[in-house]
């Protein structure tokens with residue numbers, strides 16, 4: 340299934356642990372005031388790429404992968420095949436979303452996509468809680484959710500960097 344891709348950045352260190360390939364997917368409905376990337380809100384932004392084209396870039400690198408945007412969860416059903424392919428290639432996955440973890444768990448497609456991730460960075464960007472010193476996120480309300488620990492605990496468990 341083709342996806343609209345705004346950008347693919349190789350070797351970034353700001354979107355999760357280690358060097359990563361960050362895939363910026365088009366489309367977001369959250370409209371957070373102060374959003375760093377409002378041009379990503381349109382589901383027609385970027386250019387259309389096939390799963391194979393995206394995976395060719397992903398597999399050229401040894402890096403793990405981050406899905407961001409935009410909000411990949413706004414297109415969860417369409418993004419699922421890509422997430423499965425990334426996992427099948429032996430890569431870990433971080434996903435950024437403006438939804439809260441609890442909202443993801445209430446939707447079958449979003450829940451399945453979240454479960455493929457190592458970490459989900461959740462919640463909308465809140466300008467009043469903006470903090471440039473935070474690790475891997477823009478505002479203090481956002482959580483780095485350790486997906487495996489959270490699913491086994493049945494409640495959100497925050498990811499610990501070490």
Ligand code: SF4
Nearest residue numbers: 367370371374409437
């Ligand atoms: S969820 Fe992210 S991309 Fe969407 S409006 Fe909020 S900050 Fe911008």
